[in-house]
Every structure is written in C-alpha cells, then in structure tokens.
Amino acid sequence: MASYNLFLLPGDGIGPEVMTEVEAIIAWFNAQGIARFEVDRGLVGGSAYDAHGQAISEPDMAKAMASDAVLFGAVGGPKWDKVPYDVRPEAGLLRLRKDLGLFANLRPAICYPALADASSLKREVVEGLDILIVRELTGGVYFGEPKTITDLGHGQKRGIDTQVYETYEIERIARAAFDLAKTRRNKVSSAEKRNVMKTGVLWNEVVTRIHAAEYPSVQLEHVLADNCAMQLVRWPKQYDVIVTDNLFGDVLSDVAAMLTGSLGMLPSASLGAPDAKTGRRKSLYEPVHGSAPDIAGTGAANPIAMIASFGMALRYSLGLGDWADKLDQAIAAVLAQGIRTKDIAGSQPANATTTQMGAAILGELKKLA
Numbered sequence: 001m002a003s004y005n006l007f008l009l010p011g012d013g014i015g016p017e018v019m020t021e022v023e024a025i026i027a028w029f030n031a032q033g034i035a036r037f038e039v040d041r042g043l044v045g046g047s048a049y050d051a052h053g054q055a056i057s058e059p060d061m062a063k064a065m066a067s068d069a070v071l072f073g074a075v076g077g078p079k080w081d082k083v084p085y086d087v088r089p090e091a092g093l094l095r096l097r098k099d100l101g102l103f104a105n106l107r108p109a110i111c112y113p114a115l116a117d118a119s120s121l122k123r124e125v126v127e128g129l130d131i132l133i134v135r136e137l138t139g140g141v142y143f144g145e146p147k148t149i150t151d152l153g154h155g156q157k158r159g160i161d162t163q164v165y166e167t168y169e170i171e172r173i174a175r176a177a178f179d180l181a182k183t184r185r186n187k188v189s190s191a192e193k194r195n196v197m198k199t200g201v202l203w204n205e206v207v208t209r210i211h212a213a214e215y216p217s218v219q220l221e222h223v224l225a226d227n228c229a230m231q232l233v234r235w236p237k238q239y240d241v242i243v244t245d246n247l248f249g250d251v252l253s254d255v256a257a258m259l260t261g262s263l264g265m266l267p268s269a270s271l272g273a274p275d276a277k278t279g280r281r282k283s284l285y286e287p288v289h290g291s292a293p294d295i296a297g298t299g300a301a302n303p304i305a306m307i308a309s310f311g312m313a314l315r316y317s318l319g320l321g322d323w324a325d326k327l328d329q330a331i332a333a334v335l336a337q338g339i340r341t342k343d344i345a346g347s348q349p350a351n352a353t354t355t356q357m358g359a360a361i362l363g364e365l366k367k368l369a
C-alpha cells in the first residue's frame with residue numbers, strides 16, 4: 001500500500017473546525033487499512049502570525065513543499081485587519097500557491113438535487129448543475145509588479161496593481177482546461193476581457209491556438225468575463241469547463257458557489273505541473289469559503305466543502321479516485337436525508353452542527369466500504 005504525507009494547515013476561524021471533520025475521515029481510512037496517510041500539522045494565516053509574526057513559517061513552507069498534498073482550511077479575520085500587508089493572513093495562502101507553483105485551480109460547482117431549493121436561484125436553473133471553473137492561480141493581477149501605493153503629495157496617492165500574463169502561463173492553464181473537458185462534456189468556455197485588456201487579447205489568442213493545434217475535438221467558445229458572470233446566473237447549465245485568469249476566476253467562482261446553494265459546498269484543488277521524473281504534482285486542497293469569523297466556534301460551519309476538498313485530494317493526489325466517488329456519494333446521501341447545517345437549511349432551522357454533519361458523512365462512507 002502506498003504511503004502519503006498529508007500536511008494540514010487548518011488556519012483561522014472555522015478552518016480548524018471543518019478540518020477536524022476531515023481528520024476523522026483520514027483516521028478512518030488509516031484504521032481500515034485503505035490507505036497509509038502520515039499526517040502533520042502546521043500554522044497558516046492569523047494563527048501563524050500570532051505564533052511567530054509571519055503568515056507562514058519557513059519550516060511549515062518546507063513541509064508543504066515535501067508533502068503529497070496540503071489540506072488547507074481558511075485564513076483571516078477581523079483580529080488581523082491591522083497587521084502589516086506583507087504578513088496579513090492571506091499572504092500565507094498566496095505564498096503557498098506561488099512557491100508550490102500551483103497554477104491550476106479547479107473549482108467544481110455541483111448542485112446536489114437535495115439542495116436545489118437552498119440556492120437563491122430558481123430550482124430549474126440550478127438543479128443538476130455540474131460545472132468546473134479552471135482558474136489560473138499563480139499569475140495575473142495577484143502577483144504582477146509593480147504593486148504599490150505611492151504618495152504623490154498634495155494629499156494624493158496612487159495605487160497600482162499590474163495584470164500580466166505570459167504565453168506559457170496561458171498555454172498551460174488552457175491545456176489543463178481542455179484535458180479536463182475531455183473527461184466531462186467536452187466543452188471549454190474561455191473568459192477574459194479582450195475588449196479592454198491587452199492580457200485579454202493575448203489570452204484569447206493563445207487559447208485559440210492551443211485549441212486548434214492540440215484539442216480540435218473539444219468545443220471552444222470565448223466569452224467576455226462580465227457576460228460570463230451574467231450567464232452564470234441566467235442559465236449556468238450552458239457551461240461545462242470555464243477557463244479564466246486569476247482575478248476573474250476569483251469572482252466567477254464565488255458566483256458559481258452560490259448557484260450550488262451555499263458557499264459552504266464548494267471544494268477546490270490547486271495543482272502544479274507534473275514533476276518530470278516522478279510525475280507527481282504539488283497540490284493544495286481548500287474549501288472556497290473563507291474563515292467566516294462571524295460563526296467560528298458556534299458549530300454552525302458546514303464541513304462539506306472541506307470534506308469534498310479532501311475528496312479531490314483522493315482523486316488527484318492520492319490515487320484513490322474510487323474512494324473520492326464514494327465520498328461524493330456519502331455527501332449526496334446525507335443531503336438526501338435532509339441533514340442540514342445552517343447555511344443550507346433554507347427557511348428551516350438547521351438540524352446539524354459541524355460535528356454532526358461530519359459524523360453523518362463518515363457514517364454513510366462506512367456503509368460504502
């Protein structure tokens with residue numbers, strides 16, 4: 001049996017609470033002999049800042065680099081609103097993405113039938129929805145230089161962020177999207193703003209070329225990113241795979257998350273390039289929701305996005321795709337039974353805490369063993 005190193009970074013707010021539910025599932029996998037997972041834990045975000053004044057320490061960065069998969073909870077909260085920009089909680093996450101080279105961020109948005117009424121959109125618009133947002137994660141305006149605020153005098157300042165993409169960055173994310181589309185409904189929608197942005201013109205050109213040269217059998221369409229946002233709330237089922245840059249992907253994936261009923265439902269995988277020798281990709285798995293400091297410690301957090309993120313790790317990093325399918329089935333079964341944390345309870349009161357939801361999912365998983 002292969003052994004894998006998992007590095008857990010629960011982070012802040014509800015991060016540790018939802019991570020606890022994944023730890024119970026990991027322990028069960030080990031106890032059953034389905035896998036051999038070596039688990040180590042570190043600090044990221046505000047909790048790391050409180051411990052040693054950095055958003056992530058060098059030893060924890062080294063452990064993340066050496067792991068087979070990083071499981072990440074969430075970072076941030078009002079407690080750290082005033083800390084210096086370079087060590088703000090989000091800097092830990094951005095450094096992990098950048099230093100591990102995790103350029104491909106996969107954000108599936110699936111609307112479980114039982115949750116179609118929890119969405120703010122009509123049932124027929126979201127029921128059975130299954131789309132995948134492929135977000136470029138290590139480039140664009142998140143990392144482009146210069147990134148500064150300059151004092152111009154006379155009470156005026158100038159803030160600058162730089163949107164920058166090079167050909168190779170667009171090529172590799174386009175290939176990731178086309179490869180994934182082939183395993184799904186074979187359609188890619190590429191979203192940019194070529195009508196106002198040079199990076200959009202280049203993005204469009206490169207995606208078009210990669211498609212023609214390498215993936216002519218996949219259906220490709222180009223959509224302006226603002227129109228894509230509108231189409232996502234009008235008729236999201238027209239999409240299969242949406243490929244887009246770092247900032248548009250951030251925004252569009254929050255929109256897609258709400259289609260599924262709650263931000264608490266959306267998992268994500270961030271993958272690097274396969275290693276030339278081992279074929280192994282560096283990877284990080286995290287829920288799309290944030291640290292939700294308003295509900296931290298109340299037991300109201302929905303652990304499904306974190307658990308489903310672990311499911312993506314089983315699929316993409318841990319060679320256990322069949323167990324990823326079973327975990328998805330267990331989640332669907334629990335939802336079909338009407339078990340609801342607050343975020344997905346609709347007009348009803350919640351009938352499950354974080355722990356109860358996690359235990360119910362593990363209970364269903366055990367039945368599938």
Ligand code: IPM
Nearest residue numbers: 076090093094250253288290
């Ligand atoms: C996300 C988050 C992050 C981002 C924040 C926490 C830096 O919103 O993963 O979508 O903007 O990428």
Ligand code: MG
Nearest residue numbers: 250251254288
């Ligand atoms: Mg976001």
